[in-house]
Amino acid sequence: MSTFPADSVGLVTPQRLSFSEPLKLACGKSLEQFELVYETYGQLNASRSNALLICHALSGHHHAAGFHSADERKPGWWDACIGPGKAIDTNRFFVVSLNNLGGCHGSTGPSSINPATGKPYGASFPVLTVEDWVHSQALLADQLGIDTWAAVVGGSLGGMQALQWAISYPQRIRHCLAIATAPKLSAQNIAFNEVARQAIITDPDFHNGDYAAFGVIPKRGLMLARMVGHITYLSDDSMGEKFGRELRTDVLNYDFTSVEFQVESYLRYQGQEFSERFDANTYLLMTKALDYFDPAGAHDGNLAKALEGIQARCMVMSFTTDWRFSPARSRELVDALLAARKQVSYLEIEAAQGHDAFLLPIPRYVQALQAYMNRIEVNA
Amino acid sequence: MSTFPADSVGLVTPQRLSFSEPLKLACGKSLEQFELVYETYGQLNASRSNALLICHALSGHHHAAGFHSADERKPGWWDACIGPGKAIDTNRFFVVSLNNLGGCHGSTGPSSINPATGKPYGASFPVLTVEDWVHSQALLADQLGIDTWAAVVGGSLGGMQALQWAISYPQRIRHCLAIATAPKLSAQNIAFNEVARQAIITDPDFHNGDYAAFGVIPKRGLMLARMVGHITYLSDDSMGEKFGRELRTDVLNYDFTSVEFQVESYLRYQGQEFSERFDANTYLLMTKALDYFDPAGAHDGNLAKALEGIQARCMVMSFTTDWRFSPARSRELVDALLAARKQVSYLEIEAAQGHDAFLLPIPRYVQALQAYMNRIEVNA
Numbered sequence A, B: 001m002s003t004f005p006a007d008s009v010g011l012v013t014p015q016r017l018s019f020s021e022p023l024k025l026a027c028g029k030s031l032e033q034f035e036l037v038y039e040t041y042g043q044l045n046a047s048r049s050n051a052l053l054i055c056h057a058l059s060g061h062h063h064a065a066g067f068h069s070a071d072e073r074k075p076g077w078w079d080a081c082i083g084p085g086k087a088i089d090t091n092r093f094f095v096v097s098l099n100n101l102g103g104c105h106g107s108t109g110p111s112s113i114n115p116a117t118g119k120p121y122g123a124s125f126p127v128l129t130v131e132d133w134v135h136s137q138a139l140l141a142d143q144l145g146i147d148t149w150a151a152v153v154g155g156s157l158g159g160m161q162a163l164q165w166a167i168s169y170p171q172r173i174r175h176c177l178a179i180a181t182a183p184k185l186s187a188q189n190i191a192f193n194e195v196a197r198q199a200i201i202t203d204p205d206f207h208n209g210d211y212a213a214f215g216v217i218p219k220r221g222l223m224l225a226r227m228v229g230h231i232t233y234l235s236d237d238s239m240g241e242k243f244g245r246e247l248r249t250d251v252l253n254y255d256f257t258s259v260e261f262q263v264e265s266y267l268r269y270q271g272q273e274f275s276e277r278f279d280a281n282t283y284l285l286m287t288k289a290l291d292y293f294d295p296a297g298a299h300d301g302n303l304a305k306a307l308e309g310i311q312a313r314c315m316v317m318s319f320t321t322d323w324r325f326s327p328a329r330s331r332e333l334v335d336a337l338l339a340a341r342k343q344v345s346y347l348e349i350e351a352a353q354g355h356d357a358f359l360l361p362i363p364r365y366v367q368a369l370q371a372y373m374n375r376i377e378v379n380a
Helices: A130-144 A157-168 A187-201 A219-233 A236-242 A262-277 A280-292 A295-299 A327-339 A354-359 A363-375 B130-143 B157-168 B187-201 B219-233 B236-242 B262-277 B280-292 B295-299 B327-339 B354-359 B363-375
Strands: A015-019 A034-041 A051-055 A094-098 A151-155 A175-179 A313-319 A344-349 B015-019 B034-041 B051-055 B094-098 B151-155 B175-179 B313-319 B344-349
Touching: A015 A130, A034 A130, A051 A130, A051 A157, A094 A130, A130 A157, A130 A280, A151 A157, A157 A175, A157 A280, A157 A295, A175 A363, A187 A219, A187 A280, A187 B219, A187 B236, A187 B262, A219 A262, A219 A280, A219 A354, A219 B187, A236 A262, A236 A354, A236 B187, A262 B187, A313 A327, A313 A354, A313 A363, A327 A344, A344 A363, B015 B130, B034 B130, B051 B130, B051 B157, B094 B130, B130 B157, B130 B280, B151 B157, B157 B175, B157 B280, B157 B295, B175 B363, B187 B219, B187 B280, B219 B262, B219 B280, B219 B354, B236 B262, B313 B327, B313 B354, B313 B363, B327 B344, B344 B363
Parallel strands: A051 A094, A051 A151, A151 A175, A175 A313, A313 A344, B051 B094, B051 B151, B151 B175, B175 B313, B313 B344
Antiparallel strands: A015 A034, A034 A094, B015 B034, B034 B094
């Protein structure tokens, strides 16, 4: 039997909570009932002052740390930062990590059975927004007996949720950590999402979102969507260092189907693997939530105004070679927080890995995160 | 009847030349016979010293200037720079612009009828390289009685051809103008090409390249390929200025199929329009030619060594916000030309339009091009 590393949260078991009160959504519809799957690491203290929420990004899920079994090949997606003695120290914090509503890893989403019809929701699943997620996360907090989060932490789309928490529930969040994120998407960001969506929607196996009824999945579309996404997660430099123009074999094949360059091999593998494990409708939903996120929108584009009610201390972090959500986008957010006279720290981390950096154990990043987390007060 | 602007080359008629000597290709195969369609502007002088070759980019063709009819809505793709008194002055130069071999605008390509079978080449059309194109262009020059080009000019993939001319036929080119190009693709460049190819190849209407036999075209794949390409042609800033987050209507639709943001509308239109006019096999072929271009490859990666035989004077130009072939890629080329002790000028032009800038009438760019062209000596 294998043992887990000493700084691992070890074996974790996903938990599940049901919500039977209708959840009113931004789109105008309601979800009559839903379930959220989540994991927790560490212990909630007596004063309930040490709870911390992890929000996941586009293709993420609740399994952020530890192992589901002794045989699990890889730990949770942010295991580098969550564990006893790690940056997010589970000896101090009670960490909650959920699969967002609309997801495809256990929480109610398009691939779940709609109790009203006995069939998968498919295309009928409502389009969700970051606000909707935060509302559903607040209901989860209620059920867990957590009135106030010591911190809400997220990268990329997760950072948008952390920010929305600070906006929507100013009294329920003490620290907001928004990492490698942006206060809204740029036209280029939306354009990449649109390519991904068109790839999925135009796949003949998509069947307007009701592919489950046809016993197929739009694999080609999902593969392409993931390939495009992956390019935007890596920096040009890191791709160059990782793959360069290296050929898989010594000769060129002079055809269009052979995998010739290493980078092609990598992308196809990533795309294919993703297309077998991720739900297409969930992917569409996640990209729309990204596109729609725009807290300044309700305030004539005045971001500072949108942030006026925030009471949380904010920590904003960006990575130098991230071109999906570049440091300039983080500085926009920082400037608006300053204009709104909020407490904000900002760190731009030198890192070659592009947007992906926020998931990686980059020493300066992890140390800075740890230093910030250790300053968060937690009563007994 | 409409008249043409005074600085237009006016009405032009594409011409066609047949080549019946087999053309040996880099892939090892030969083309037994082929045709090239081309246009000329201006007059070849008595000493035949004023001929200038325009090489087109990925989706380009021979129609670079003037109008095919009095009703034609738009002139040729580089009309801003070619005409009497323009940067490439047709009062001085005899300009030749062809559709490359493998193209889909009249030159022999995958959609042409293979005389050996009486059916379209389709998937059987050989994969071409930039060297192959330059060899076929040299045969065209022979037939036109042009021994030496005063200049070979091209942007992007066209710039690679200009550079390859200087390498392959050092004595047949006096000036090489390589604009918004790179001495080879980066891993990221190849990755974007691979997404485009996968979009086409996985389209069920592709039929392994023999879609013509099935009476269909892989429209979905071509549309996606073009959408991805288009994002890389524009800068993040120019996309932001052009579209921002502007909505087409005032309300969000909360679905995945509506066109909500202007940038989505633009991309879908560009993609759909392209998918109706461009051949999928040609698109694959063009992207492979880009991927394979690597003159340093035959010299253990030593670019200066690859450029050693060049006799042409070189002019390299780049645009500040071009992230497809960034100024750094042009500087690589310039550095290698300097290391090889070649005559080279370099200009980095401040332009917000990204890679697309090389096609646009940006004053400083057009003026610099004109100044350079006017210094090229042309005998009577």
